[in-house]
Amino acid sequence: MARWRVGGEKEETERHIGLLKLVQILSFLVVFVAGIIIGLATSSHINHYFTSQAEFYFSRNFQIALPPVGGGVGANCNVVPHCEKVDCLNMETFLRPKNLTHGMTDNEIFWRASLLPNKEEYPFDRVPKVAFMFLTRGPLPFLPLWERFFKGHDNYFSIYVHALPGYQLNVSEDSPFYWRQIPSQTVEWGTVTLADAERRLLANALLDFSNERFVLLSESCIPVYNFRTVYKYLIGSEHSFVDSYDDQSRYGRGRYNRKMLPDIKLYQWRKGSQWFEIHRTLAVYLVSDSKYYTLFKRYCKPACYPDEHYIPTFLNMFHGSLNANRSVTWVDWSMGGPHPALYGKANITEDFIQSIRNNETQCAYNSEVTSVCYLFARKFAPSALEPLLNLTSTVMEF
Numbered sequence: 001m002a003r004w005r006v007g008g009e010k011e012e013t014e015r016h017i018g019l020l021k022l023v024q025i026l027s028f029l030v031v032f033v034a035g036i037i038i039g040l041a042t043s044s045h046i047n048h049y050f051t052s053q054a055e056f057y058f059s060r061n062f063q064i065a066l067p068p069v070g071g072g073v074g075a076n077c078n079v080v081p082h083c084e085k086v087d088c089l090n091m092e093t094f095l096r097p098k099n100l101t102h103g104m105t106d107n108e109i110f111w112r113a114s115l116l117p118n119k120e121e122y123p124f125d126r127v128p129k130v131a132f133m134f135l136t137r138g139p140l141p142f143l144p145l146w147e148r149f150f151k152g153h154d155n156y157f158s159i160y161v162h163a164l165p166g167y168q169l170n171v172s173e174d175s176p177f178y179w180r181q182i183p184s185q186t187v188e189w190g191t192v193t194l195a196d197a198e199r200r201l202l203a204n205a206l207l208d209f210s211n212e213r214f215v216l217l218s219e220s221c222i223p224v225y226n227f228r229t230v231y232k233y234l235i236g237s238e239h240s241f242v243d244s245y246d247d248q249s250r251y252g253r254g255r256y257n258r259k260m261l262p263d264i265k266l267y268q269w270r271k272g273s274q275w276f277e278i279h280r281t282l283a284v285y286l287v288s289d290s291k292y293y294t295l296f297k298r299y300c301k302p303a304c305y306p307d308e309h310y311i312p313t314f315l316n317m318f319h320g321s322l323n324a325n326r327s328v329t330w331v332d333w334s335m336g337g338p339h340p341a342l343y344g345k346a347n348i349t350e351d352f353i354q355s356i357r358n359n360e361t362q363c364a365y366n367s368e369v370t371s372v373c374y375l376f377a378r379k380f381a382p383s384a385l386e387p388l389l390n391l392t393s394t395v396m397e398f
């Protein structure tokens with residue numbers, strides 16, 4: 001406080017302070033006005049953004065309000081550089097993506113696929129579809145059989161193919177498999193990348209809001225009933241068909257890792273074949289889960305196989321009542337060993353296929369009992385194609 005002692009100095013200091021205050025007030029004013037201007041600009045931007053989003057989600061007349069230009073409805077937005085020219089937010093593209101090519105990462109597409117409509121009614125005529133998801137390394141040897149199976153049922157199914165990256169399925173333009181490959185990643189059998197591929201297929205298929213049921217199939221799977229029967233069976237079922245059981249041996253509980261505690265307990269641990277069939281509700285739960293998936297990724301490594309345990313255990317813990325706990329894909333483990341029996345040309349007879357269609361066991365279906373337990377079967381070698389094609393009309397009825 002030394003300067004207050006001398007009069008002149010004090011006066012000068014007071015003048016100084018007065019000036020300083022003026023400058024302070026002025027600068028406050030400047031900042032305040034600038035703030036208002038920035039605020040106004042931003043909020044109009046946000047308003048604009050929300051208005052366009054709201055229009056997209058809530059206005060049925062959006063397509064009328066903004067008539068499509070150029071390619072029009074269903075135009076491929078991925079290759080159209082400017083959305084001002086094409087109605088990229090049209091309902092058709094949103095509900096039923098035509099082109100399965102996209103640049104989304106797994107995290108991005110899982111998030112998108114987890115979005116649920118809150119409104120019960122659909123603003124369009126929704127015909128439930130079955131999504132057939134083929135997890136394959138490369139070629140599909142039973143393509144001609146499947147093509148025959150799907151023929152004439154266009155509005156009731158969607159196909160998704162996850163092949164190894166770089167593999168291009170070569171099919172003609174009139175095939176239902178034409179351009180149905182999803183962006184894929186490397187899959188190493190026995191590792192978590194297999195479970196990743198299954199979830200990737202689910203996420204891609206979930207983007208089509210009409211898909212109601214989701215079947216996972218391999219290149220060695222065949223249908224044993226016709227499309228009509230398969231469709232009715234799956235769409236009409238109150239349960240999903242995921243094989244799930246408590247195997248007390250070292251091949252079941254033996255693969256459990258205590259490090260999963262306290263989130264997963266030993267008594268909750270389940271095992272089951274990876275070839276599932278699930279309802280849309282469960283598909284959304286599966287792509288939405290990060291917590292349990294992460295535990296499996298971290299602690300389920302060979303001789304623990306995530307594809308045999310993750311889905312059965314997760315469903316058992318949270319959605320057990322929605323699961324039939326059995327698979328609709330027939331397989332023959334009777335030979336023993338680590339791989340199921342493989343059926344080739346010499347093994348295909350009318351009686352054999354008939355025994356899969358009705359193998360004298362009874363299965364629970366909704367609250368009834370049925371002799372139809374299996375809709376699909378594995379494993380078949382490519383050589384089985386020709387005799388199988390010969391049996392479609394007489395045995396499989398398609």
Ligand SMILES: *[C@@H]1O[C@H](CO)[C@@H](O)[C@H](O)[C@H]1NC(C)=O
Pocket residue numbers: 076078079099100101179
């Ligand atoms: C799908 O999109 C990709 C890239 O965005 C493009 O290369 C391809 O031609 C499109 N396919 C069809 C059938 O439109």
Ligand SMILES: *[C@@H]1O[C@H](CO)[C@@H](O)[C@H](O)[C@H]1NC(C)=O
Pocket residue numbers: 170171
């Ligand atoms: C795709 O199939 C057609 C007809 O079956 C054949 O002519 C063509 O060479 C094949 N293309 C590739 C890349 O394999």
Ligand SMILES: *[C@@H]1O[C@H](CO)[C@@H](O)[C@H](O)[C@H]1NC(C)=O
Pocket residue numbers: 239315316317320321322323324325364
């Ligand atoms: C399947 O198992 C669950 C337990 O995870 C059980 O709650 C459910 O009732 C079973 N489903 C059927 C159809 O029995």
Ligand SMILES: *[C@@H]1O[C@H](CO)[C@@H](O)[C@H](O)[C@H]1NC(C)=O
Pocket residue numbers: 341342343344346347
């Ligand atoms: C298929 O047929 C061959 C030749 O008859 C036979 O050796 C083989 O055991 C059969 N495979 C199965 C799984 O029945």
Ligand SMILES: *[C@@H]1O[C@H](CO)[C@@H](O)[C@H](O)[C@H]1NC(C)=O
Pocket residue numbers: 330331332333355359360361
């Ligand atoms: C029916 O199939 C199941 C599953 O593959 C098998 O365990 C059972 O033995 C079969 N029954 C007959 C009569 O073939």
Ligand SMILES: *[C@@H]1O[C@H](CO)[C@@H](O)[C@H](O)[C@H]1NC(C)=O
Pocket residue numbers: 386387390
């Ligand atoms: C399939 O049917 C055709 C014509 O009926 C017959 O010539 C052929 O031998 C059959 N193939 C097999 C593998 O049964």
